[in-house]
Structure formats: structure tokens, C-alpha cells
Amino acid sequence: MEILKSVVVFLMLAAGFGLAGHTVFWLLRYIAIGRTDDRTRIDELSDRVFGFFKYVLGQARVIREFGGLLHFFIFWGFLVLQAETIEYFIRGFVDDFRFGQLIGHNPYHMLLLLQDVFGLLVLIAIVIAAVRRFVIKPDHVPQSMDAAVILALIGGLMLTKFLAHGAEIAYLPAGFGEGELGWDATFTPIALATSYLVASGPESALDSTWLGPFYGVNYFAHIAIVVFFANYIPRGKHLHLIGAMPNVFFRKLEPGGSLYPIDLEDEDAESFGAGTLEDLTWKQLLDTYACTECGRCEHYCPAFNTGKELNPMMIIHKLKDHIKDKGIKVYREKGEDDFPTLAGGVISAEELMACTTCGACVSNCPVFIEHVDTIVDMRRYLILTEGEMDPEVSRTFRNIENSSNPWGVSNSTRGDWAEGLDIPLVSELDAPPEYLFFVGCAGSFDDRAKKVTIATARILKAAGVNFAILGPEEACTGDPARRIGNEYLYYMQASQNVETLNGHGITKIITTCPHCFHTVGKEYPQLGGNYEVLHHTKVLNDLLREKRVQVRSKPQKVTYHDSCYIGRWNDDYSNPRETLAQLPGTSVTEMSWNKRQGLCCGAGGGRFWMEEHHGKRVNVHRTDMALETGAERVVVNCPFCMTMLTDGLGHRDATMDAIDLAELVAENLVESSPDAATDPAE
Ligand code: SF4
Ligand code: SF4
DSSP states (O other): HHHHHHHHHHHHHHHHHHHHHHHHHHHHHHHHSBBBBOOOOOSSSSHHHHHHIIISSOOOTOOOOOHHHHHHHHHHHHHHHHHHHHHHHHTTTTTTTHHHHHHHHHHHHHHHHHHHHHHHHHHHHHHHHIIIIIIOTTTOOOOOHHHHHHHHHHHHHHHHHHHHHHHHHHHSOOOOHHHHHHGGGGHHHHHHHHHHHHHHHHTTSOOGGGGGHHHHHHHHHHHHHHHHHHHHGGSGGHHHHHHHHHHHHTTTHHHHHHHOOTTTOOOSOOOSSSSSSSBBBHHHHHHHHHOOOHHHHHHHHHHHHHTSSOEEEEEEEEHHHHHHHEEEEEISSSOOOOOTTTTTTTTTTHHHTOOOOOOOOHHHOOOOOOHHHHHHHHIIIIIIISOOOOHHHHHHHHHHHSSSSOOOOOOTTTTGGGGOOOOOOOGGGGGGGSEEEOHHHHHHOHHHHHHHHHHHHHHHHTTTTOEBBBBGOOOOOSSSHHHTTTTHHHHHHHHHHHHHHHHOOOOOOOOOOOOOHHHHIGGGGGOOOOOOOOOOHHHHHHHHHHHSSSEOOOOHHHEEOTTTTTTTTTTTOOHHHHHHTTTTTEEOOOOOGGGGOOOOOOOOGGGGGGGOOSOOOOOHHHHHHHHHHTTEEEEEEEEHHHHHHHHHHHHHHOOOOOHHHOOOOOOTTEESSSSSSSSOOO
């Protein structure tokens, strides 16, 4: 009988895990389709190991939301219970095996207690997760059959564990106790309670003669579920149990939102950007295996929220399906690659071009999936290789190329806003200024944004900051071109700016535009431009805190809109709010979606230069959130957010006005400043 049991357990494990291993092997082969990553992905090892502990074992991103807490218990329960599962496997060959024989009674009792408590917590979490997913049905949580199967399997594992354990306690003739069982059953209170349910006796559901078989049935059912689970994981949603851990370890450590350059001088390149799976890196393909289908990316996506075709979760899933379909056909069955191209085929141009690169998907994803890099790589293919673009995009590129700004205004007028303001040009100075005020295209050419530029200059002058501007020597940073996918045009613009800045010996830069701030500060280092770049939200906060400028009191109710490239991508939510807190009489009411979960205004990713053909306008959606606060003004820190929200307010005929943080400070500035030093960053 014992031999038969061993043979059955052996066959179950060998067949089950052999098949699962075969599936995982092919899944790994499929992601090897991807090209080599230019990054080693194992640099900064201590950060990666720390991140593994924090984000995998600590589930730091997962538990940001309520549903994540359930996941936390299920994940840890699953880990702790693996020891018991292994014990079950070994018991198939060594009948009375317990880990206690290896680690001693006390540690074993602790392990048993943990397993017992976690088993119950997992069961409770499973019930709550099932009710939430299939009864309450929150918008962003999909109700898939896959999820139902997984919940049923985990529930089955817990039930069979407790029933087998309970039967074991009840079955032993001497009851339970250290001598008989090798453990003290009081350390497994849930199993002990279960044993009373299944024990023989007048009130029992089962006769004692059935306890042995009852144990056996649950024991084998438990192993069968484990083996089935091992095969189900790589085939379904729970592939993330395999994919998420390496994905977190190999995650991008470069500054958030900084795009990777491509080698435009590669003469052997037949195309640029990602036209096929082979053009994506193995890490971008691994991303798809890590998705937990939590739905957070789509929930916070401005495009998805306003009825556009783009859904970041579906981008990842379409890619995953494509990897499997193509992998099976081309790499396993040696069939023809007659699949449509990736960009513009498997994933439509409309989906790709709807992205504002706001980063809500990336920063809310618990497993560090990098949607934006993949989307931009596919955009690069459409733009650079296929030349596929809307007329307004093509006009924007032409303007940047010919006039160094997307408006197409003569660049010789770039510094005209400063006439009469006594602001020097860098080219007129004998030595570099302490700060370069990099004004940006909007701040130089857009009438509304020019007011913010002038307000900022007034404040800097009032504080005695030593600064100058480039005037016509300044060129578009290339940000809109890069994010739309025209890496070549970005490279031309950025190289020109880096040459100018380095040529003038510029080391510190102030900007009012988050896109200039991000591109110059976080992406120009890729081209040899290394500067300390400050956005005016930080400069204003510092100047007020150090009392280098003073403001009068003005009672007003405002709400604050986080721009994506200061907030999410550069993690600065405090400087603007601290600045507002220093304006006497100003009270701030937050919008329902704010900070990391703030909604994009709709302008990023070059969307400012494109028409919005479908669904509700993103800027109107964000405006509605601002209006819900009942504030008199919505404060912004970006010229593009300013235009989008002003437009949204006009659309709603609202009395609320949009104002930049610098204008708010300048409005109440007491011009005679105290002794002003020269360095706002000190
Ligand atoms: S970056 Fe923003 S717009 Fe683009 S997919 Fe992610 S959430 Fe959506
Ligand atoms: S991509 Fe990330 S945020 Fe989106 S569903 Fe998958 S795990 Fe969740």
C-alpha cells in the first residue's frame, strides 16, 4: 500500500511538474525572441535587491490599494504554505515525515502556527476577493473566468489542507499530542477546530473508520490541486507568479519617464523603432508575463477614461498573446511569420497615438511594467520607418525643424517677451550667469504662457537671482518630437541645445515648463548635457521659505493640478503645495484624483499638437474634476496644462480661472525684497 502511494505521488509530481517545466521553458524561449537590452539590468545590484525585498516580499506597490491588501495575504499565505506542500510531497515517500525532525520542535511549532493562521487568512481573503470581484464588481477589476478558477484553486488548496490536517489529528487513536503526532496540535488551532468537525463520535459528520480514507482523499486532492495549479499558472493570468519577481528585479532604474535613445547612426538597421517582437527587448517582452491584471493602469489612464481606443492593460495583453501565438507558430512549429506588424497591426496606430505619456499606468503598476517605453518604441516605428502620421503632426515636425519651435514662429523673436525688462542675454555676458532661465517654446511664443514667463522673471529679479536667457540661441528641447516618436528630430534639437549650453558654460537652469525641466534635466545627460535643472515650483518654494520674496495676503479658494512631468515622473508633489501653503489667505481643496493618481490634462506625449477625434476631451474631463472642488481658481505649473484647462473651462462656461503658480505669487509680490542672495537652491 505504501509503495503504491509512493508510485502514485511520484507519477503525479513527475508528470505534473515535467509538463509545467516544459511550458515555462517555451515561455522563456519566446521572450528570448526579443533583442538584447542595451542595459545590463543587473547594475546597481543593491537597489535591485532592496527593491526585490520591498516590492516583491513587502508588496509595497500592491498594498497601496485595498484590493492589494487581500493580495498581500494571499501572496504571503501562499509562500508560508509552500513548506507544508513540500512536506506533503515528501510524505508520499516517507510516511511520517515532518520538518520538525529537521528543524526541531520549537521552530516547527512556529512554522505550524504560521501555516495555520495564514491558511485561514488566505481563505478569508479568497472569500472577500471573490465577493469583490464577482458581486461588487469594481470598474477596474475584470471578472474573468481565469480569476474564478484561480480563486477556486487557492480555496481548494486551503480547504484540503485543513480537512486533511483535521482528519489526521482526529484519526490518531491517542488523540493529539507531541508523542503521537510529532507536534502539539494546539499550535494548529484551525486544524484542531477542523478535527472536531470531522472526528468520530455521536455528533460527528464522519464515522472513525472513514477518517483514514478521508485524510487520504484530501491529501491526494491537495497534491492534485498543486500539480494542476503548477500547470495552470504559466497558461493563465497567474503567469505573473513567475514573471513578476524577475520583472521587479530587472526594472528600469533610470529617472522615471526618461526615454531610451536609439542608435540612429546604425547603418545596418533596416528599420527604427519596434515594428516586430524582435525589435522589443527581452525585458519589454518579460513585462507582459508580469501583469497581474489588477486594472490599475487602465483605471488611471486619461485615454481609456475618456473613451479612446487605448487601454494600457490591453496593450500588454495583446503583446503577450502575440508573443505566444508567434512563438508557437514560428519558433516551435517552424511555421511562416505571416503575422501583421506590431505597430499599426497587432496594436493600432490610433491606440499608440492616443497616449499622453502621462505615466499613470507606469507609476500605478504594482509590478513595474513600462508601458510608455514600449508605446514610444512602437510610435518610433510608425514615424521613422513607416512615415505614418497625421497632417497636424507632420506640420508640427516641420515647424520644429524649420523654426526651432512647434508654432513655426520665427525663432529670432524668441526673446521678444523680455523687451524692456532688463534681462540680459547669455551671449552679452562676459561670464556665464549663475542661472540660465530656459524659457521654452510656449513661454516664448504663446501669449498666455508669456505672462507666466514674465511673472517668473519678476520674482527672480525681486529675489536678486543672477540669471540670463538665451533668446534666439534657445531651441525647442525636442520633447514633443521625441514623445511622438520622431527620435531623429529630437536628436537634432537636443544636440543643438547641448552644444549651446555647454558652449556657454551653463551649469544651473531654471524652467517654467515641466517638459523642458524633464527633458533638459533627465534626458540631455544621454547626450553629454549635465546641468542642475530646477523647475519654478521648487524655486518659488525656496524663495518664499527663505523670505527672499514677500507676498501680501489675498483670500482665495484654489485647487491644484499636478502636471505629469513634475508630479508623477519627477515625484514632486510637495514643492507646489508648500508654495501654496505660504501664500496667506489661500486655501487649497484637492481634486478627487491628485498626486500620483492625478489625471493628465491631455497635452503630454505630443497630444497637444494632435486633434482628439474620439470620446470625451481629456482636458474637459480634468476640468470637471477641478470644478467639482468648488474652488475659484485652478493652479497649474505647466504652460500646456494652462492651455488645456483654460480651454476646458471655456468649454464649460465656468467662472473658475486657470493660473500658474508663478502668477499667483507675482500677483501679491511685495516688490521691495529683503537682502537677496543669489542662489535659490541653497
Ligand atoms: S502613459 Fe498615460 S495615456 Fe499613456 S497609456 Fe499610460 S496612463 Fe494611458
Ligand atoms: S499592467 Fe500593471 S497596472 Fe496594468 S493591469 Fe497589469 S499589473 Fe496591473
